[in-house]
Amino acid sequence: MWKCKDCSAEVSRRSELLKHYRLKHSHFGRGHHIKCLYPECPCLLKTWNSLLTHLSRNHSNTPEHSDKFATFSCQLCGCSELGTEREYFVHISRHLKNNETVTCMFKGCDYKSNIYSTFKSHKSRKHSLHSLVDFKEDIVRGSFATETAEHDVSNAEELWGDEQPVDLETSNDHEDVVQLKLAAVLLKLENIFHVPSAAVDELLEEFQYLLGTASLCSAAKVIQDTLNSHSLQIDQSVIEELASALCTSNPVYKSVGKGCPLATSFKRKNFYKENFKVVEPVEYVLDEKNKRTFQYVPVLKVLQQLFSDCHVLAKVLDGSRITEQSGEEVIYRSFREGLFFKENSFLSAGELRVLLNLYIDDFEICNPLGTSRKKHKICAIYWTISNLPPACHSSLTSIYLALLCKSEDVKTYGYEKILEPLLSDLVTLESQGIFIAHLGEFVRGTIQCVIADNLGAHSISGFIESFSGEYFCRFCEAKRSDIQETEVSSGVFTLRSKETHEMHVSSAQSNAKPCHGVKRRCVFSAHLSHFSVCSGYPPDIAHDIFEGILPVELAYCLNILILKKILYT
Structure with a gap:
């Protein structure tokens, strides 16, 4: 039995105790601390999310949470020496990798498969949360009536061993599985290895010949030899018909053959949109008369797709962990150890926050030395999830495109107009958040910082864009005449603060001229409540x-x- 530390209520399962805490003890406000569920653990947590994270990281293998009173038996080979649930699923995965058909081990489910990734996908969709009593009677034996086997997102995938293949299957049909796998390979060729679609089309044409005409003769010969080895005499036309049916029924041929879903570039794009989680860019019109537009990839939709992946969510939870430091010496392991993070009440509230880093820069798509220089220059905005571990920040797979616009349109229409859809998504993220199904709740977030070159940072943050002026620094109020004679490390120059910056913005707006290098309010700080222009542009x-x-x-x-x-x- 599980016993509540606050009111001594008793329940039979940990999930019921969590529900009890959620209903009875999560409404007392910030000053109330939630006690850990485990009687021997003295930890006090400030928020509900902190409690869930604490249970995931510190009690995932605690005896009360494990299956130590149960033993598992394999339905296929009769092995009954599997002491933990993890050992049982690792054992089952070996059968699946040997193409042996495995029947679902949970009550009321007759699903069968001999494909490892398909069976793994079925378990993830249908039985992600389960207890030991949900297993069939001939599988689990022992005293486990009050024990649960609910697995947190961060370690759920460990039940399947070390190998973690990409889960693409949404159908039990073998042909659909082959088609999806082949489509994933072609998509990787075009978008990761940058193979032109024309080259992929030519490659598939050769495959059509090899799998069709070239394989027909060899298939007919194999059939003829097999029949002869069994002393069977069949008409040659029947053999040719069998060989033709054998070649055309090949799942690969049915995917890339003429008229098939992956045969041409146009059909492949339609297939990707229908079967993969593609977030398409949206075109916004700046000036319909002059046909000025820009492309925006919805940030909230991309975040929703990312957090639906258990691996990404587990890394975000792990990267959001704050290490407690003892003693007077401060060791800066990440930005969470710094004062800007700790002084921000929204970021340091103890709850999971989605932190985004924006990258803004221009690039030239034509010859930078030719006659078309700057004519086709593009302003691009990318973003990354700051919650991920540092090793992921520089990986191209962790950098996502948000917006593409011509640089001359940015100068003509301004950042306020260009960033309108992005700002709308960021305001929603900050005020409402996104729903993460694995956590069962909405998680809010904001921009941690905006990274750009000095010209871009001054332009978007509202500072003067001329570095030959009197006030040219966005970090302090130093004058050009003074900085030539005084060391910056001397501490003479006054750093900009939220209060002084607001005064400079008000003065610039009322007098219609820059004040201490400030021309206007920052686009992001004007819309976001938890973003500061003084600390947001490193x-x-x-x-x-x-x-x-x-x-x-x-x-x-x-x-x-x-x-x-x-x-x-």
């Missing part, structure tokens, strides 16, 4: 160091080495 190492300071310093070093005749030109 220096960009790519532009400031790698394209700024580093080349100059290297040039000085090389010049000195050449003068000293250590290096020769």
